[in-house]
Amino acid sequence: MVGMDNNMFRKLGNIFRYMKLEKEKSKNKKIDISLNIDTKIPKDINNIEIELKKIFVDSFDFILRKITIGDDFKREVIITYIDGMINEEIINNDVLERFLEFDYNKDNDEWTREEDIIQFIKKEIITASDIREVKDFKKTIESILSGDTLMYVNGADSALVISARDWKERSISEPVTESVIRGPREGFVENLKTNTAMLRRKIKNPKLKFETLTLGVETDTDICICYIKGIADENIISDLKYRLSCIKSDSILESGYIEQFIEDAPFSPFQTIGVSERPDKVAGKLLEGRIAIICDGTPFVLTLPYLFVETLQSSEDYYSRILYASFNRMLRFISFIITTMLPALYIALINFHTKVIPVRLLLSIMDSHEGIPFDPFWEAIFMSLLFELLREAGIRMPQPIGQAISIVGALVIGESVVAAGLASEIMIIIIALTAITSFIVPALSESLPFIRIILMIGANILGFMGIVIMLAIIMLHLSSLRSFGVPYLSPFSPFRKERIEDTLIRAPLWSMFKSSKLSSWKYSNNYSDDKNYIEKED
Amino acid sequence: MLKNIEISNKELIILMAGFIIGDSIIVNIARAVKQDAWISIIISWVFAYVLIGMYVYIAKLNPNKTLIEILIDIFGKYIGRILSVLYLWYFLHLSSLIFRSYSEYISIVVFPETPRIFITAFSSVALVIGLKYGLETIARTSMIAFIIPPISIIIILLRSFKHMDITNIQPVLEYGMNPILKTSFGLLTFPFGEAILFLMIFTFVNKKEKILKSSFISITFVGVLLIIISLMNIMVLGPEMINRNYFNLHRTSTVVPGAIIDPFITVSQLVLAAIQIWICIYSLLIGITQLFNLNDYKPFVIPIVIISVSLSNWLYNNVAEMFRIAQEIYPYYAIPFQFIIPIIILIISLIKQKGNSKSTST
Known part of the structure; x- marks a missing residue:
């Protein structure tokens, strides 16, 4: 017998997937534009310069500055960054100026030794706060592209990543899509770090975790999974990570891309992943045990699992009487x-x-x-x-x-x-x-x-x-429908007594928010993926 | 072996209550005894506890087995399979009876000019989709939809309160005890005895030790609802009207002037009929997969529903025949399925269990 799927929309999805597969088979050629770079950093600084110029050919925003430093023993250093993505003040004051002012004669021994030169520079010379050491050449290129400043030193087998990211961005403003009369007037912005900071400011708890990963073969977009450990269901987190790892897309330009890749029922008219622009709303959902996905470059944050009742809820419900x-x-x-x-x-x-x-x-x-x-x-x-x-x-x-x-x-x-x-x-x-x-x-x-x-x-x-x-x-x-294993109509059917108070009416806050209830996302008896099949009798 | 499908006990209560009430919400099941209908309902209600308790006990003696597996287990390969086929026929027949009764109601009361087969066919679209989604979805949908029937009964009750006449239930026991007992027997086979189908469903319930409690809750609910409806009909319509009318509840609602509450009855009837047909055909499909050792029931959904719909069209010539057969022939037809075979199963499994416990103890 043909094992048919429970979901008729999934069947349609299979047809689409099949068609896509056939298309790929017939083409069977993938343009490989991923960089073919050695993982080792060349020892000779000139080689580095040639490599970098080869990679960043025809990119006018790529800045490469080669300087020679040291009093008696000269050493060549390359500083590269992408124009417009860094704070030049930090680089000037905390890096370049320090190099010029440093008294090399005092520590001449260490300055001349090749093994510890990076450590030495990191410890003694540069005063910028966020510095990392990277040994992989490919990773250094990625760092340059994401806005870090890279410093290569002649003779060293690793490079220094100086994080001085600074670019123009929209300031925090009131979200247009979800306006409230009472409530905070701030909305998420396009920058990932500002967004995580906004959430962290609302939930000052070390249990609030931000796990980052990059998606998109060509765009290398930063994604952040936020959840509160202990409240969010581990099964759902691992399920989400599995689904995210399955994404094989060239580009992720908005959180909508991710939503469409990981949602349960793509052909259903109902959405199974929530979207919000409000930090207070997302913080509330995190506290209810949900998981949020923040995507760099968009103010729209995904929350999941998303249930039908949430379409009727608004953050203002909790602020008004x-x-x-x-x-x-x-x-x-x-x-x-x-x-x-x-x-x-x-x-x-x-x-x-x-x-x-x-x-x-x-x-x-x-x-x-x-x-x-x-x-x-x-x-x-x-x-x-x-x-x-x-x-x-x-x-x-x-x-x-x-x-x-x-x-x-x-x-x-x-x-x-x-x-x-x-x-x-x-x-x-x-x-x-x-x-x-x-x-x-x-x-x-x-x-x-x-x-x-x-x-x-x-x-x-x-x-x-x-x-x-x-x-x-x-x-x-x-x-x-299920959203990450949780039945979509959840508090109504299957009936959950402990959740029904926040559906068609909003019970008083003092009766709702007890710590024991926050961790009630565990649907022990009805939690599981598709179960509607009959196994053959042996 | 059936795996991975789970319904909660609450959902079992809802499904069982909906299944047992079924079309007895619109059809007066004890029409023959006129004003004493409520007495016969009470009698059959009391016996229903025993009967359904027996079914639950059978399920308890044969844990994790459906009726088909129990039959093959108890009667051996050949007789067991023959009996299973008979049961499958019974499920199919029952589903087409339900198709017929609600489509008759709708084509008589709501859409007199629409062909009955069109109503049945159109409504079976939803039924097919439900069956394709599976038992869990059916149970969850029923859970929400089941709010409608009790609410509509309450609305009708409140509306018709003014028009009730307590003297209509007099004289009590006008025709003696015999016809009442006879009607109660009929009531035991329909609606209560039809719960034999739940021997196919009990294996999916997640808390098996609470099945008896859940079943008794649903029987209690059904009994109370049926008595309320029966008493309301008697008091509003009077004994003569009751006997003359096929669809008592509809008549009761139309007697009341003012707002039109008829659609409520139609909707609740649709909900209940859907639950009944879902259970019947789902049991049938599970039975087919188990009898023929198949993987999946889904290829059979559409053929079975089509057979059931067509069968419902052939069963009777008209509504009068339907009621005559339901009252005079159906009780005897149901005896082997609802009483004789289950009792034999109970006795044999009791003997087997004793044998087992002896063999394990020695």
């Missing part, structure tokens, strides 16, 4: 239901269940619907397509033209479509409500159009019953 926070949670849940179900319910009501509507309302609906040449279904599809178009246009447009979009959207579409008899007023109201409520649950905005259209198709086929059947299919899909 219980009643208001719980009310907001409910509001978000209700708006999720409205934004997915409203067009479908309307189609079902108009097409199948007119007797459910009170007579007066029915009359006014029918009145507005009269003379419309389309089915309610096609009307709804048409109008939601229009809305999606406007939404996308609003994002892509340059800011100054954005005004025009709103005028066109509001006046032309809103007024004229009704006046022209292409859509009924009720339909406009419904799509507008759908749009507004969809902005309340931005975390789900990727999956909303799909759910909406599936439900609309169901409603058009069999009315309420069709909606129920389509809902059942969506529910089945949701309950089959």
Whole structure:
């Protein structure tokens, strides 16, 4: 028998993978641009210079400075860095100037000896704080590229890495994607170290671990896995590391690349890895036992495992008082239901269940619907397509033209479509409500159009019953999803008593945050990967 | 050997309750005894504890084995396999009965002009997807969806409170005890005795020592719910209406003026029927893989569902026939599957266990 996969999306993924494999087979040529460099550092400084100039040919931002130092015994030293990535002040004051001022006659013995020269320079001459010794020539090239300053010394078998990275970056500002009324006004920036520092400032605990690795064959992007040891589940950490090690990509330009490589269900409309720009939110998730992945070059930090309830949560819920926070949670849940179900319910009501509507309302609906040449279904599809178009246009447009979009959207579409008899007023109201409520649950905005259209198709086929059947299919899909082994619908089903208090309502903080509960990420009985198969009887 | 599928005891409670309630939520299962229906429900309820306790005991005597494995174990290769095939037929038949009953309900009450086969076929899409995902997903989905039936019952109860007439349950025992006992026997076979299917499911439960407790919780829940529905129907509709009407709960909800609560019943009926069909066909699929030593059940999902749907269309000519067969023939048809074979299994496995304990002690 064919061992079929449980997940139908995975099956689709296998087809894609197969196609990719075939493509690779047919090509079977990989452009090898990885550097072909000796691992040993040449002893002769001239060789080093030739090698470096060969590697960095045609790169104007590569700076190589060769100086000769020493009083009686001269020694040649090369200092290289990439222009614009270092703090030249540190190099001038703590390296170059020190070399010039140093009294070589005093320690002439050590200055002339070749074995300890690097140690000597490190200990006695340079005063820069962050210095490393590297013996691998290839690694020195990588360090230069990532912004370190390299110092090669004639006769030494190792080189010194002086970390004086400094480049222009965006200052910390309020995140645009997740704005709050109450809460910190800082957001992550593009620099990895600033981001880790922001997290460290929030959680002053040695248990907070930052493990770094580099991904991307050609971009060598720095990735950082953060978690709190003891709270985060070891199984999930090792699973994550395994998945990250499987990434064989040329480039990682944004955390979205990583997300798509490691997520559980790539073909599902629901995301199984969370994204946030807020340090306080990520810190909160770390404290709940989740793991964060920070990618250099982007302010968007991934958090995992990501569950369905998190789409309804906001960091502000924990800062505002219980009643208001719980009310907001409910509001978000209700708006999720409205934004997915409203067009479908309307189609079902108009097409199948007119007797459910009170007579007066029915009359006014029918009145507005009269003379419309389309089915309610096609009307709804048409109008939601229009809305999606406007939404996308609003994002892509340059800011100054954005005004025009709103005028066109509001006046032309809103007024004229009704006046022209292409859509009924009720339909406009419904799509507008759908749009507004969809902005309340931005975390789900990727999956909303799909759910909406599936439900609309169901409603058009069999009315309420069709909606129920389509809902059942969506529910089945949701309950089959797992994010790193944790069931996606987790606090609801499988039911977790200890987690349910932070879902549709937000229980008081004093009842929620007890230290014992923080480490409750262990799903002992339902934790495991795919288990739905039957083994053959021997 | 079945491995790696686990459902929790809570999910077992939900699945069992949903399975047993099933279509008895809309169909008046004790129509024949009119106003004494609640008495016969109570009687059969009490016996259901014994019956399902026996099933659980069988599962306990044969740990980690499904019904098919138990049958082959106890009756030997040939008779065991013949009995297994009979059971598989029973599962298939049961699933098509459920297909038929809920699609009848929907085609009579909700969509009178839609062909019944279309309703069945369309709803089986969701069922097929559920079966492909497997038991864990089915259990988790049921866990969430099972909120709907009790809530709809409560809503109907509150709405119809004003229209209840306590005198409708009088005269008690109008026709004597005999018809009541006869109806209780029918009730024991349907819905309670159908829990025999859970002998296929018990092996997947993660805390096996608590199966008895979970089963009894679900029987208690089912019994209470059925008695509430029955009493509500009797008090709102009166004995004559009950006997004349096929779908009592629907009638009760329509008697109440004002808001329309009918969709709630339809939705809860869909949920319960889905749980029932899932359990039936899942047991059938597991049975097939075990009987023929296969790896995977998934290739069979679509064929089995298609067979079940088509069978549901052939079974009866009309709804009246369906109710006559369900009341008069089905109880006797179910006797071997629900009572005789399990009792034989129980006796033989008890004897075997004694033999085993003796041989180990000596």
